[in-house]
Amino acid sequence: MTKKSIKCRVNGVNREYFVDVRSSLMDLLRGPAGLDSIKHGCDVGECGACTVLINGRPFNSYIYLAVWAEGKEIVTLEGVTNPDGSLSDIQQAFVDEGAVQCGICTPGFIMASIPIINQETPSTREEIRRQISGNLCRCTGYQKIVDAIEKTQKKRIAEKKKG
Amino acid sequence: MYDFNALYEANTLQEALELKATYPHALLLAGGSDILIKLRDGKYTGCDLISIYTLDELRGVELLDDGTIVIKPLTSFTDVAQNPILLKYVPTLCEAVEQIGAPQVRNIGTIGGNICNGVTSADSATTLKAYDAMLVIESQKGKRILPYLEFNLGPGKVDLKEDEILTAITISKESYNATYGHYIKYAKRKAMDIATLGCSVNVTLSGDKSKIERLRIAFGVAAPIPVRGINTEKETQGHPVNAELLNLIRERVLDDVTPRDSWRASKEFRLHLIQELAVRATREAIIKGGGSIDD
Numbered sequence: 001m002t003k004k005s006i007k008c009r010v011n012g013v014n015r016e017y018f019v020d021v022r023s024s025l026m027d028l029l030r031g032p033a034g035l036d037s038i039k040h041g042c043d044v045g046e047c048g049a050c051t052v053l054i055n056g057r058p059f060n061s062y063i064y065l066a067v068w069a070e071g072k073e074i075v076t077l078e079g080v081t082n083p084d085g086s087l088s089d090i091q092q093a094f095v096d097e098g099a100v101q102c103g104i105c106t107p108g109f110i111m112a113s114i115p116i117i118n119q120e121t122p123s124t125r126e127e128i129r130r131q132i133s134g135n136l137c138r139c140t141g142y143q144k145i146v147d148a149i150e151k152t153q154k155k156r157i158a159e160k161k162k163g
Numbered sequence: 164m165y166d167f168n169a170l171y172e173a174n175t176l177q178e179a180l181e182l183k184a185t186y187p188h189a190l191l192l193a194g195g196s197d198i199l200i201k202l203r204d205g206k207y208t209g210c211d212l213i214s215i216y217t218l219d220e221l222r223g224v225e226l227l228d229d230g231t232i233v234i235k236p237l238t239s240f241t242d243v244a245q246n247p248i249l250l251k252y253v254p255t256l257c258e259a260v261e262q263i264g265a266p267q268v269r270n271i272g273t274i275g276g277n278i279c280n281g282v283t284s285a286d287s288a289t290t291l292k293a294y295d296a297m298l299v300i301e302s303q304k305g306k307r308i309l310p311y312l313e314f315n316l317g318p319g320k321v322d323l324k325e326d327e328i329l330t331a332i333t334i335s336k337e338s339y340n341a342t343y344g345h346y347i348k349y350a351k352r353k354a355m356d357i358a359t360l361g362c363s364v365n366v367t368l369s370g371d372k373s374k375i376e377r378l379r380i381a382f383g384v385a386a387p388i389p390v391r392g393i394n395t396e397k398e399t400q401g402h403p404v405n406a407e408l409l410n411l412i413r414e415r416v417l418d419d420v421t422p423r424d425s426w427r428a429s430k431e432f433r434l435h436l437i438q439e440l441a442v443r444a445t446r447e448a449i450i451k452g453g454g455s456i457d458d
Contacts, residue, residue: 002170021170024199044200045268046355057241060267063196065165067172068216112266133354134265 008069010035011079019066026050026061028069029076037077037107041136048135051108052076058112058134077107080114089155090117093148101139109135113149117156125150165202169211176220176301179328182213184303187325189213193237193276196268221275221330224248230336236275236329241266243274243287253334255344255363259290262348265355275329278311281321281388288389289363290346293381295338299331306330315388342367342377343452345444349436351427359428360384362440364448368404372454375402378445380412385420385437392419392441404454409442416441 002021007014010033017032029035029052038061041049050061053075080088087095090110100106109132116123116131123131128146137145171189173179183191189211192198201207215221221237224246232248240260243249249257263269263277263286277285278298296311303326311332314322323329344365350356361383367376378399380392395415402408422433449456 020164022165022167024165027164043203045196045264045271048265048267051267054270057270058267059270063199063267063271065170065192065195065199065214065216067170067214070217115266130354131266134267 004067006066006070008071009073011075017066021065021067023066024062025052025054025059025064025066025069025074028066029061029074035076035078039104039107041104041108045134046136047105048108048112048132049105051111051135053111053114056115058115060134075111075114077110080110090114090148090152093152093155094145097144097148097151099140099144099148105135105137105139109137109145113152116149117153119153120157120160122153122157123150128153165199166205166208167202167212168209171211171213173213173215173218176218176328176330179213179215179218180301180303180326183328184326186211186213191215191279191328193273193279194239194271196264196272197276197280215328226252230340232334232339234274234332234334236279236332237273238275240264240269240272240274240277240287244269252339253290253294253344255346255365256287256290256294259286259346259348259361259363262286262346262350268355274332278314278332279321279323279329281315281317281319283318283386283388284358284361284384285389286346286348286358286361286383289361289381289383290344291332291334292389292391293344293363293365293379294334294342295379297333297335298329299333300327301330302326302328312391318387341452343448345447345451347440347444347447349440357427358383360422360433360436360440361389362437362444364441364444366445366448366452366454368449368452368454372452373404375399375404375408380416380419380441380445382416382420382437382441385422385433387421387423390419392416394418395441404449404456406457409445409456412441412445413438 007016039049041047045060045063051058052061171182192212192214221235223235225233226248244257244261277287298309342365346363348358349360364380366378383389424430
């Protein structure tokens with residue numbers, strides 16, 4: 001068994017981990033990093049429950065070797081929550097719109113929605129659906145998830161305009 | 164935890180070539196969206212891997228002085244889809260890779276991995292074949308250049324020797340200049356699905372847009388490997404742009420394909436799709452090229 005030291009930035013903090021080279025990024029994050037918002041879903045890159053941001057883009061953390069995280073900037077749902085522990089706008093929107101039922105898909109959906117809500121121009125609902133097409137939800141029927149993302153995106157664009 | 168044996172990480176292309184020569188049986192790991200999933204299935208249990216994923220020198224798209232487009236093999240589908248050079252000269256390729264999987268898959272999946280896997284359904288393969296892409300293949304012994312048309316040897320088998328690595332995919336200016344293409348993927352879902360059938364067509368029209376100067380057509384899942392419609396292409400050369408052209412294509416494409424039954428679709432349905440998608444993609448390509456066509 002070969003182990004290797006990995007330096008990366010996780011949720012804004014520089015970290016160093018000593019991992020088995022056979023680990024996936026999900027193994028590292030749920031294990032030594034203790035970030036259990038990431039869910040172990042389908043194992044094959046279809047359900048999106050293990051989605052995290054790597055250098056700003058959504059990736060399935062299970063289909064990614066931990067050693068590839070060297071030098072990368074990784075954000076999980078724990079890094080989306082406000083520093084004081086309160087819910088961020090997108091998390092609150094998921095609550096308000098009823099976009100959470102059993103909740104297992106929610107962290108992945110929120111991570112996949114981050115690039116959408118940070119866009120400069122509004123997306124159509126069809127575009128939002130396309131961007132969350134790598135995430136599965138068996139409870140909500142997606143409408144309320146799209147509502148939450150659309151609402152947060154509109155709010156952020158309006159706030160940016162105000163300056 | 165993945166059940167492989169050793170992981171060799173290459174930090175430069177030179178190192179990757181050395182590793183491939185030293186461990187010829189090791190699998191080359193690009194984005195891993197196929198290999199890691201097969202590992203989980205137990206298909207490659209105990210294998211050795213050579214990771215090239217972090218080699219940024221094999222990432223990106225360049226335009227050479229003679230107009231040749233060079234696509235480095237580790238370029239992700241997301242980066243292919245958004246690349247300004249490709250959007251300007253070969254937008255059909257961008258549109259094709261936009262239909263792969265979902266954002267997470269397009270971020271990790273690489274265009275080189277897509278074609279080196281050698282599957283007939285690869286969404287980038289049909290368009291690269293239709294544009295006569297060339298492959299640059301390197302080993303420690305040297306470099307060879309191979310037409311992509313000759314690369315697929317059978318299902319999942321490609322002309323890549325154990326010590327070789329694909330280092331570039333190129334498209335010549337002659338191949339894309341004044342040429343307009345269209346790709347259609349037929350699948351049951353809009354996302355996260357494998358093509359039941361894929362068809363990529365590109366046309367070069369005469370100056371007055373009345374004739375076909377060159378038509379190239381390629382299919383995915385219409386044969387064991389991605390194939391070009393050679394008979395159709397020959398017969399449509401110089402043909403006037405009219406309804407008869409579409410009828411000719413509808414007939415001729417059947418000579419170019421050998422689809423099979425699978426759980427996704429029957430052979431008969433695939434033959435129907437081949438005819439219909441060929442006609443629809445041709446019509447769209449002609450319209451993009453400034454021509455007009457009625458049925």
